Amino acid sequence: MQTLGIYLHVPFCRTRCRYCDFYRVGENRARMDRFVSALAREIEGWAAHAGRRVDTVFLGGGTPSLLAPEEIGAILGWLANRFDVDPEAEVTAEANPSDLHPERLAGLRRAGVNRLSIGVQSFCDRELGLLGRRHDGARAAAVIAEARAAGFERLSLDLMVGIPAQTEASFAASLERAIALSPDHMSLYLLEVHGGSELDFLKRERPRLFPGEEAERRRYLRMRERLRAAGFRHYEISNFARPGAECRHNLRYWRSGEWLGLGPAAHSSLGGRRFRHPPDLERWLADPLAIEDLAADPATERVLLGLRLEEGVELGALAAAGVDEAEARRRADRLAPFVEIRGDRLRLRPEGYLVSNSVLAGLLG
Numbered sequence: 001m002q003t004l005g006i007y008l009h010v011p012f013c014r015t016r017c018r019y020c021d022f023y024r025v026g027e028n029r030a031r032m033d034r035f036v037s038a039l040a041r042e043i044e045g046w047a048a049h050a051g052r053r054v055d056t057v058f059l060g061g062g063t064p065s066l067l068a069p070e071e072i073g074a075i076l077g078w079l080a081n082r083f084d085v086d087p088e089a090e091v092t093a094e095a096n097p098s099d100l101h102p103e104r105l106a107g108l109r110r111a112g113v114n115r116l117s118i119g120v121q122s123f124c125d126r127e128l129g130l131l132g133r134r135h136d137g138a139r140a141a142a143v144i145a146e147a148r149a150a151g152f153e154r155l156s157l158d159l160m161v162g163i164p165a166q167t168e169a170s171f172a173a174s175l176e177r178a179i180a181l182s183p184d185h186m187s188l189y190l191l192e193v194h195g196g197s198e199l200d201f202l203k204r205e206r207p208r209l210f211p212g213e214e215a216e217r218r219r220y221l222r223m224r225e226r227l228r229a230a231g232f233r234h235y236e237i238s239n240f241a242r243p244g245a246e247c248r249h250n251l252r253y254w255r256s257g258e259w260l261g262l263g264p265a266a267h268s269s270l271g272g273r274r275f276r277h278p279p280d281l282e283r284w285l286a287d288p289l290a291i292e293d294l295a296a297d298p299a300t301e302r303v304l305l306g307l308r309l310e311e312g313v314e315l316g317a318l319a320a321a322g323v324d325e326a327e328a329r330r331r332a333d334r335l336a337p338f339v340e341i342r343g344d345r346l347r348l349r350p351e352g353y354l355v356s357n358s359v360l361a362g363l364l365g
């Protein structure tokens with residue numbers, strides 16, 4: 001039986017970032033206490049998967065770093081009681097630089113977290129202010145050294161392309177500062193402006209603050225070359241890693257592995273079935289085992305997710321999704337600037353990463 005990953009959604013945030021589209025609620029100590037108790041009940045309730053081998057755990061959010069290290073230690077202990085957690089399991093926590101200080105970092109390491117994904121986004125204070133982040137560039141830089149001193153060897157930094165007021169120079173400066181801090185992994189996202197968000201309002205009021213698509217494209221491709229020159233492998237559309245430092249948990253999603261999601265709004269993929277907990281903290285607190293089935297088309301998903309990876313997908317996966325090999329080759333020829341076939345695998349070219357939705361529609365449509 002294949003191994004299992006555990007995703008844990010911690011939905012609390014101290015403030016709301018202007019670009020946020022995740023399920024989250026305001027920080028509230030009483031509700032956080034109830035959340036931790038309900039997690040104990042949820043973990044205990046997954047009796048059908050008791051003893052299953054778990055080799056990745058990912059605490060995402062929201063803001064997992066708002067939980068006390070002792071709470072995270074207790075949660076990891078409950079997981080170890082219910083599942084067969086590999087002693088070498090990758091245990092990642094997303095963290096906000098403003099929540100981390102040496103004592104808390106040491107506590108997280110003692111609790112069993114061995115990888116941090118730090119939401120830096122930019123080292124430019126003006127850009128961070130426009131995003132509604134709570135930290136500044138100096139804090140983000142300091143936290144990396146503090147995390148190393150606390151014993152974290154596996155560190156990932158998030159940066160964003162397309163932030164309002166970002167220029168070629170300010171983006172290059174953030175990127176160079178990130179590289180100089182020597183993380184083993186970096187995630188670089190294009191900022192998405194969701195309709196109705198504060199950023200959407202700002203974009204309509206002051207469109208010139210936002211870099212256009214062509215500027216984003218240039219930054220993305222330049223950043224890719226710079227990171228490759230610095231020894232990172234571009235292993236997924238938005239992710240770069242030093243050899244061997246790829247995020248094993250996220251690879252599980254892209255390679256259509258199995259995972260169990262705990263907490264409100266968390267999705268799961270088990271035994272060919274997709275389901276989620278309702279994105280509603282109070283409903284989840286009342287019944288942390290309540291789930292809703294989600295429509296699934298595993299063959300198509302395998303192609304959509306697999307093509308995010310540098311390794312691409314086997315032509316057999318396209319055939320399973322209804323596009324036989326001859327047709328896949330014809331479509332790949334038409335989309336030649338964006339995709340390529342090597343041996344029996346089809347993969348996106350760098351230019352294809354930037355228009356992946358249209359390319360995928362062209363391949364599968």
Ligand code: SF4
Nearest residue numbers: 013016017020061062
């Ligand atoms: S910390 Fe993350 S989840 Fe919370 S508001 Fe900001 S982007 Fe959203």
